[in-house]
Amino acid sequence: MAVVRDDVMPVRSSDDIVRVRQEVRARAIEIGLSLVDQTKIVTAASELARNTLDYGGGGTARLEIVHEGMRRGLRLTFEDEGPGIPDIALALKDGWTSGKGLGLGLSGARRLSNEFTLDSRPGEGTRVTIVRWS
Amino acid sequence: MDRIPILKMGDALLITIQVDMHDRLALALEEDLTAKIAATRAKGVLIDISSLEIVDSFIGRMLDNIAAVSRMLDADTVVVGMRPAVAITLVELGLSLTGVKTALNVERGMLLIQKRLRGLGDFSGRRS
Amino acid sequence: MAATADWNGVIARRRDEIIQGWLNFLRAEGALQTGRIKDAELQSECGRVLALVAPDLAHAGDRSPASDELSQTLSALSRSRALQGFTPSETANFVLGLKPALFGAVAAEYAGQGDLIAAATLDATRKLDRLALITIEAYQRSREEVIIRQQREISELSTPVVKLWDGILALPLIGTLDSERTQVVMENLLQSIVDTSAEIAIIDITGVPTVDTLVAQHLLKTVAAARLMGADCVVSGIRPQIAQTMVHLGVELNVVSKASLADALALALQRIGKRVTDVPQALAAPDYSR
Numbered sequence: 001m002a003v004v005r006d007d008v009m010p011v012r013s014s015d016d017i018v019r020v021r022q023e024v025r026a027r028a029i030e031i032g033l034s035l036v037d038q039t040k041i042v043t044a045a046s047e048l049a050r051n052t053l054d055y056g057g058g059g060t061a062r063l064e065i066v067h068e069g070m071r072r073g074l075r076l077t078f079e080d081e082g083p084g085i086p087d088i089a090l091a092l093k094d095g096w097t098s099g100k101g102l103g104l105g106l107s108g109a110r111r112l113s114n115e116f117t118l119d120s121r122p123g124e125g126t127r128v129t130i131v132r133w134s
Numbered sequence: 135m136d137r138i139p140i141l142k143m144g145d146a147l148l149i150t151i152q153v154d155m156h157d158r159l160a161l162a163l164e165e166d167l168t169a170k171i172a173a174t175r176a177k178g179v180l181i182d183i184s185s186l187e188i189v190d191s192f193i194g195r196m197l198d199n200i201a202a203v204s205r206m207l208d209a210d211t212v213v214v215g216m217r218p219a220v221a222i223t224l225v226e227l228g229l230s231l232t233g234v235k236t237a238l239n240v241e242r243g244m245l246l247i248q249k250r251l252r253g254l255g256d257f258s259g260r261r262s
Numbered sequence: 263m264a265a266t267a268d269w270n271g272v273i274a275r276r277r278d279e280i281i282q283g284w285l286n287f288l289r290a291e292g293a294l295q296t297g298r299i300k301d302a303e304l305q306s307e308c309g310r311v312l313a314l315v316a317p318d319l320a321h322a323g324d325r326s327p328a329s330d331e332l333s334q335t336l337s338a339l340s341r342s343r344a345l346q347g348f349t350p351s352e353t354a355n356f357v358l359g360l361k362p363a364l365f366g367a368v369a370a371e372y373a374g375q376g377d378l379i380a381a382a383t384l385d386a387t388r389k390l391d392r393l394a395l396i397t398i399e400a401y402q403r404s405r406e407e408v409i410i411r412q413q414r415e416i417s418e419l420s421t422p423v424v425k426l427w428d429g430i431l432a433l434p435l436i437g438t439l440d441s442e443r444t445q446v447v448m449e450n451l452l453q454s455i456v457d458t459s460a461e462i463a464i465i466d467i468t469g470v471p472t473v474d475t476l477v478a479q480h481l482l483k484t485v486a487a488a489r490l491m492g493a494d495c496v497v498s499g500i501r502p503q504i505a506q507t508m509v510h511l512g513v514e515l516n517v518v519s520k521a522s523l524a525d526a527l528a529l530a531l532q533r534i535g536k537r538v539t540d541v542p543q544a545l546a547a548p549d550y551s552r
């Protein structure tokens with residue numbers, strides 16, 4: 001898999017979340033995703049960026065355009081050095097929230113992506129990576 | 135900080151969401167609207183989201199909250215103009231917004247509210 | 263270290279001879295027979311590719327500075343070959359056909375230096391084989407693109423959304439639904455709802471022999487999405503086996519369904535406040551068939 005373009009953005013405020021959404025949209029258009037697929041990845045990005053801010057205490061969003069064979073994809077990585085997720089399986093369950101959310105962010109982002117990986121260690125931080133292929 | 139304007143249209147309030155909302159703006163809207171329903175005794179709230187390119191769980195929750203608060207204040211909430219791509223994504227996300235009523239556009243939404251005011255139609259819960 | 267062939271020099275000195283040999287090979291293989299490509303065109307392609315092959319052969323490693331341009335040129339060539347209807351072997355033969363001409367040139371240039379010729383031939387074989395693979399891959403890729411585009415076009419063509427009445431749409435589905443097609447069709451339906459301001463959409467699956475779980479789920483998601491947009495869906499013509507599949511999925515709860523398209527239309531008309539009634543005999547339109 002070849003990385004064609006690579007940008008890192010801060011996720012430190014709710015304005016940053018808006019900016020991440022806009023950048024993800026621009027990249028999604030660039031790689032030729034359909035309108036529905038654009039909407040899916042932008043929504044997933046919004047969910048994950050908000051988690052990075054709310055639970056991770058802020059962090060970064062990395063936007064990469066990747067090529068693999070004939071397909072192009074958008075790979076997004078959200079990373080923070082926050083408290084981490086003690087029970088990943090639980091956090092991924094529809095409707096589970098430790099706060100006042102709907103508990104749909106992680107599970108929803110997973111459904112909205114073609115690939116989804118979550119790495120988290122209590123006390124060290126959380127990294128979520130998603131890919132949407134064209 | 136900017137706020138989203140709330141217009142009064144007859145017995146209903148109309149909110150047109152035009153910007154990519156950041157979270158504080160959404161929270162402010164929830165508060166403003168609650169106050170406005172109480173002050174104007176509006177019987178319906180129309181939220182036009184036809185300009186929105188995405189609805190995530192945060193905005194979804196805001197819409198649900200507005201509907202729940204309005205209900206307690208005896209007003210019905212109708213979300214109008216959701217785009218197809220947004221609707222498809224929202225379903226995939228797992229959000230069904232069961233508490234809110236929906237209409238294709240402002241005009242239809244207004245009809246829905248008027249029907250209920252005239253005691254016509256079943257407005258107790260939208261068939262699904 | 264043993265002397266190596268000076269590819270740039272060989273190709274520069276014997277360019278015309280190599281191209282002629284290459285063309286003769288291609289002509290003998292029948293590259294021109296079908297008339298899909300003209301001799302002059304083939305000749306200019308050979309010249310263009312040879313100019314890029316030379317620095318690639320002269321380069322010691324696997325990838326020379328010319329590699330990228332070379333593979334792009336070859337990919338573009340294979341692409342047009344694929345679209346013109348050439349077979350994969352005809353396409354690969356274009357590059358492979360350069361071998362005999364090149365080997366002939368090296369043999370003539372270094373007459374008597376057997377080791378050098380053998381080493382050069384081996385090296386060129388390896389590189390040209392790799393280039394042939396690139397052409398095959400590009401060929402395959404453009405065929406796949408064509409197939410994907412056609413599939414999409416077919417599924418759009420085969421599922422028209424029709425307006426039955428002001429505010430009422432119908433989507434008569436016919437044939438097997440796979441997940442991909444269902445998705446395209448459903449997106450079309452939702453867009454049509456917006457375009458025509460429809461309040462009710464009837465999804466008629468009378469013509470659908472089977473529905474697997476994925477398709478059933480798409481159907482349900484479409485109904486849910488339409489609701490979010492402010493429109494209702496009615497599913498009609500569900501076959502008994504399909505009903506069973508749906509029940510096993512636990513999905514029967516959330517869709518309004520009717521046995522036939524006619525029943526669904528009656529329901530839809532009622533929803534938008536219309537009624538179909540019998541007209542008394544005397545007022546009915548005269549029957550011209552008698």
Ligand SMILES: Nc1ncnc2c1ncn2[C@@H]1O[C@H](COP(=O)(O)OP(=O)(O)OP(=O)(O)O)[C@@H](O)[C@H]1O
Pocket residue numbers: 047051052055056080082083084085091092096097098099100101102103104105106107126191192
């Ligand atoms: N980056 C993170 N760092 C630490 N904990 C996290 C992180 N992301 C998610 N979590 C934990 O996982 C839970 C589930 O996250 P998810 O996004 O699915 O739901 P939510 O944020 O609680 O609600 P929603 O996103 O629906 O508004 C969170 O409540 C939180 O406890």
Ligand SMILES: [Mg+2]
Pocket residue numbers: 047050051101104105106
């Ligand atoms: Mg969340």
